[in-house]
Amino acid sequence: MEITLEKVDNYRGMTYAITHLDFYGDMSWRCGYVAIPDDHPLHGVDYTDIDEELEVHGGLTYSRESLTVDTNEPYTWWLGFDTNHWGDNQITQSLKYVEEECKKLIDQIVEEALGEEE
Numbered sequence: 001m002e003i004t005l006e007k008v009d010n011y012r013g014m015t016y017a018i019t020h021l022d023f024y025g026d027m028s029w030r031c032g033y034v035a036i037p038d039d040h041p042l043h044g045v046d047y048t049d050i051d052e053e054l055e056v057h058g059g060l061t062y063s064r065e066s067l068t069v070d071t072n073e074p075y076t077w078w079l080g081f082d083t084n085h086w087g088d089n090q091i092t093q094s095l096k097y098v099e100e101e102c103k104k105l106i107d108q109i110v111e112e113a114l115g116e117e118e
Helices: 095-114
Strands: 002-011 014-023 027-035 063-066 078-082
Touching: 002 095, 014 063, 027 095, 078 095
Parallel strands: none
Antiparallel strands: 002 014, 014 027, 027 078, 063 078
């Protein structure tokens, strides 16, 4: 399997990363990740504890101190999701779609930290 870092960017003061996974040419999909700063309440929280609180494509599927690719980011906690679910297609696996989902996740994370209601 080959994992490629496709994009690292910032939105609302938070870093997000998008990877592309190619499973030996048979299938491929993208994953989106949001870096959680050390001083954020979600830093160190396992995704299974907050999956129902944050809405993102397919639900959260990742929470770790690092990614499988080097982003050169100083953060030590990442939350993420993937697009390898039944029914996913070229639209839900596109770079544009995954980027929008990362931004949607960041919006929720920032609003939670600010104590805002949806």
